Each structure stands twice: as structure tokens, then as C-alpha cells.
Amino acid sequence: MGTEAEEQPHGAAVVADGFGLKGPRGWAFRKVSFRAEPGALVAIEGPSGSGRTCLLLALTGRMKAKEGHAEVGGLPLPRKMAAVRRISALGQVPGVNELDPAFTVAEHLHERALLQHRFDGSVRALLRRPGTRAAQARARIEEAVAAAGLDLDALPKGGRTSVRDLERLEALRLSIALALIGRPRLLAVDDTDLKLSDSARAEVWTLLRSLTATGTTVLAVCSEAPEGALRITTETPETPEAQEAQEAQEAPETSEASEAPEAPAKVSTEKTADAPKAAGPEDAAEAPRTDSDTDTATGATASTTEEGAADALAETGRS
Structure with missing residues (x-):
């Protein structure tokens, strides 16, 4: 405990x-x-x-x-990128870690729990009995699914529902549940x-x-x-040509004229x-x-x- x-x-x-x-x-x-x-x-x-x-x-x-x-x-970026990856987790990001439409919900959850145990578990955890490890994996899955608000019983085929059959909100909840298995x-x-x-x-x-x-x-x-929420606003980027012109204006001047702040x-x-x-x-x-x-x-x-x-x-x- x-x-x-x-x-x-x-x-x-x-x-x-x-x-x-x-x-x-x-x-x-x-x-x-x-x-x-x-x-x-x-x-x-x-x-x-x-x-x-x-x-x-x-x-x-x-x-x-x-x-x-x-x-x-407390981990500085970009110097400690690997360490930051270990304490953070991604929900679904297109092109990076998308859900596999051929997998069922249960398959996704069990695969993530297995990977989590294999690569992030302690040496002591790896030496535990298979039955104990399986029970711990089920507990992690149940905890993550509950935290993500994913109701498996409400899905068309329960845990056997294919990802391709999920609604957008259900797929988002699943991706969050997968991320939470690692307790980031x-x-x-x-x-x-x-x-x-x-x-x-x-x-x-x-x-x-x-x-x-x-x-x-x-x-x-x-x-x-x-x-x-703490709002961080990004703006639409300029074209490369406009950017080059802006950077040329920001470049240090070689003349005696003072640089604009x-x-x-x-x-x-x-x-x-x-x-x-x-x-x-x-x-x-x-x-x-x-x-x-x-x-x-x-x-x-x-x-x-x-x-x-x-x-x-x-x-x-x-x-």
C-alpha cells in the first residue's frame, strides 16, 4: 500500500x-x-x-x-528532455501517438499497462509473481479508466469495441486513460x-x-x-518571407545608430x-x-x- x-x-x-x-x-x-x-x-x-x-x-x-x-x-529544457519525458504523458497527438483503429479498447489498455510495467517498473516489481503483476496491471487500468470517465459498459461491445467505432469524446477519454496508466x-x-x-x-x-x-x-x-485556466495564447505564424524581413529588422545594426528596443x-x-x-x-x-x-x-x-x-x-x- x-x-x-x-x-x-x-x-x-x-x-x-x-x-x-x-x-x-x-x-x-x-x-x-x-x-x-x-x-x-x-x-x-x-x-x-x-x-x-x-x-x-x-x-x-x-x-x-x-x-x-x-x-x-525543476528539470531544465532542453537539457533534460529525457527526464521530462519520464514524468509526462501525451494524450492522442495526430502523427505522434494515434490510437490504432484496428485495436479494441481493451487491447489498447492492456498493451499500455504491459509497456508501462516493462519499461517503467522497478526491479522489485519485475520480480513479483505473474499473478501479482497481473492484478496490479488490472488495478492501474481500472484506476485510469475511472479517472478518465470512460464507461466501458456503455460502449457498444464493452471493452471489445474497436477504436474505429468510438465517438470523438470516447476516443479522447481513452487516450487520456492510456496516458494516466503511467501516473504522470x-x-x-x-x-x-x-x-x-x-x-x-x-x-x-x-x-x-x-x-x-x-x-x-x-x-x-x-x-x-x-x-x-491559465491561458497561453499563440498566434498565426507569418509567411517565411515576412519572417525574414522581420528578422532583418531585428538584426544588430553596424552603423552608429542605436538599436531599437x-x-x-x-x-x-x-x-x-x-x-x-x-x-x-x-x-x-x-x-x-x-x-x-x-x-x-x-x-x-x-x-x-x-x-x-x-x-x-x-x-x-x-x-
Whole structure:
């Protein structure tokens, strides 16, 4: 009992100071600064293509930042990326850790529990009897499913329901349950409110708040942040041409003229910091995509921005 209690999640503080990520195509996000206490609900808000998912992946140690620094649970980024990955977990991120439509819900849960035990278990746990290990795996699954609000009995075929037959909200709950099996200190959820009705969105935010109440820090990408969340706003990136012109203006001058001071990052009225306008790869890691991955405001296409994000992610390896 004592060992199980020690494994219960406790939130990781997240701090960013001038945090930025740049790929060959430009900046995905830049100059992001904020501080979130353990057990906070952090909403990364912005339109598709504004670097939201790249920021999510960078803060969980899956992409390597190029500017500024951040800390997760006292672990500095990008220097301690592997350690940050061990205390954080991802919900479903398109192109990174998508659910397998051919698997059933039960198969996904049992596979994750097996992997968790194999790679993250202590040496003492590996030496326990098979019956004991199986009981512990079932307990973890039941705990995660309950925390995610996934009612297996309400599914068409219970645990034998294929992922392809799940509704969007059910699939989101399953991805969160899979992440919670590892009892992370930091949970990251992408596309939180994508293709959901207003009532379903309210359910998701209620679920995420319940997780923060247990001590887990939650990062959630969304198009519109809920009340009470720490809001981090990303903006639609500029085209590479506009970015080059801006960087040329920001370059140190060789003449005697004094350099103009840099504009500070905007701060919202809800005690949240907004990232200045970013430019470059879309919010994707190894080319994760959403259904609206074309930046109509700037004319930048998903194929262009995904290349930059994939190149940036290649330096760190897949999550």
C-alpha cells in the first residue's frame, strides 16, 4: 500500500522564459513566457497552424527548443528532455501517438499497462509473481479508466469495441486513460475541443479539472480556453518571407545608430502570458495534423509547415 501511495501523481510546476522553437521553415513559436504551479490547468489557445502542438511537445520533452529556456518539475529544457519525458504523458497527438483503429479498447489498455510495467517498473516489481503483476496491471487500468470517465459498459461491445467505432469524446477519454496508466506528473492533451459540441467540450474541461484536483498538471491545446485556466495564447505564424524581413529588422545594426528596443511579450488580463507572433512550422510533431491544417490567414500550407516541424522533431527522436 505504501508503494502504491508513493506512485500517485503529483503535479509538476511548468515555467517558460522566452521559450521558442525554430525549424528550417521558420519559427513555430517564440518568446513564450509563463509560470504554472503544480496541479494547474494550462490552456494553450490559438488557431490551427499557430504552433500550439509544437509548444505542447516542446514542454513535454518531445521537441527541442532553440531559444530561451523552460523547466518542468525543476528539470531544465532542453537539457533534460529525457527526464521530462519520464514524468509526462501525451494524450492522442495526430502523427505522434494515434490510437490504432484496428485495436479494441481493451487491447489498447492492456498493451499500455504491459509497456508501462516493462519499461517503467522497478526491479522489485519485475520480480513479483505473474499473478501479482497481473492484478496490479488490472488495478492501474481500472484506476485510469475511472479517472478518465470512460464507461466501458456503455460502449457498444464493452471493452471489445474497436477504436474505429468510438465517438470523438470516447476516443479522447481513452487516450487520456492510456496516458494516466503511467501516473504522470504532467499530462498533455492535444486538440481538446476539436469536433466536439458545446456540451461535450464542457465535459472534457470538467474531466481535466478533476485531474488537476488530484494533483496532476494538465496542458491542453484548444481553440478557446475555458474560464479559470491559465491561458497561453499563440498566434498565426507569418509567411517565411515576412519572417525574414522581420528578422532583418531585428538584426544588430553596424552603423552608429542605436538599436531599437525589442517589443515585450503581451500579457493577458487573466494573469496569463501571450506568445508574440510566431512564424514557421505548424503545430505538428513528425507531421501531426488536424482537420484544419491550412493557414488561410497567411497562405502557408500544411505541407510546408509540417516539414519544418518534422525536421525539428528529428533532432530529439520520436516520443
